[in-house]
Amino acid sequence: MNFSNIIKLLQTALNQTQALEVQAFILELQRQLQELKESNLDIKSASHERTIHLQSQILKLQIENQDLKKQLDNYLDWEHIKLSYTFSEDSGIYHNKDTDLSYCPVCFAKKIVNPLKYRMGAGYLCSTCSKWFS
Numbered sequence: 001m002n003f004s005n006i007i008k009l010l011q012t013a014l015n016q017t018q019a020l021e022v023q024a025f026i027l028e029l030q031r032q033l034q035e036l037k038e039s040n041l042d043i044k045s046a047s048h049e050r051t052i053h054l055q056s057q058i059l060k061l062q063i064e065n066q067d068l069k070k071q072l073d074n075y076l077d078w079e080h081i082k083l084s085y086t087f088s089e090d091s092g093i094y095h096n097k098d099t100d101l102s103y104c105p106v107c108f109a110k111k112i113v114n115p116l117k118y119r120m121g122a123g124y125l126c127s128t129c130s131k132w133f134s
């Protein structure tokens with residue numbers, strides 16, 4: 001074996017060693033890339049779950065907000081309706097300010113405006129709660 005052959009053999013061995021190192025390096029890079037992909041998928045999945053959770057929270061709050069608005073509207077409506085009536089301390093019943101008709105205080109407390117029916121000699125009867133008032 002001459003000197004030039006020895007150099008060729010050494011170069012080939014060196015190239016093979018380098019090729020193996022490069023292959024190992026490429027494999028390591030591929031492994032790290034795979035880890036990053038999996039990690040990215042985990043992040044996307046967590047982010048998606050968080051988004052869905054927040055969307056459901058928003059929907060819940062929107063429904064709650066609608067309910068509260070409705071309650072406020074009902075309250076304001078009732079406050080407006082109440083202005084048309086006056087409570088008589090003597091009879092213990094409500095009267096419409098315009099018509100002077102009588103209304104049941106028990107139903108009125110439940111926000112129900114129910115006119116009482118007068119029965120001669122017996123007093124006023126509520127057709128809703130069946131209570132008598134004199």
Ligand SMILES: [Zn+2]
Nearest residue numbers: 104107126129
């Ligand atoms: Zn009543």
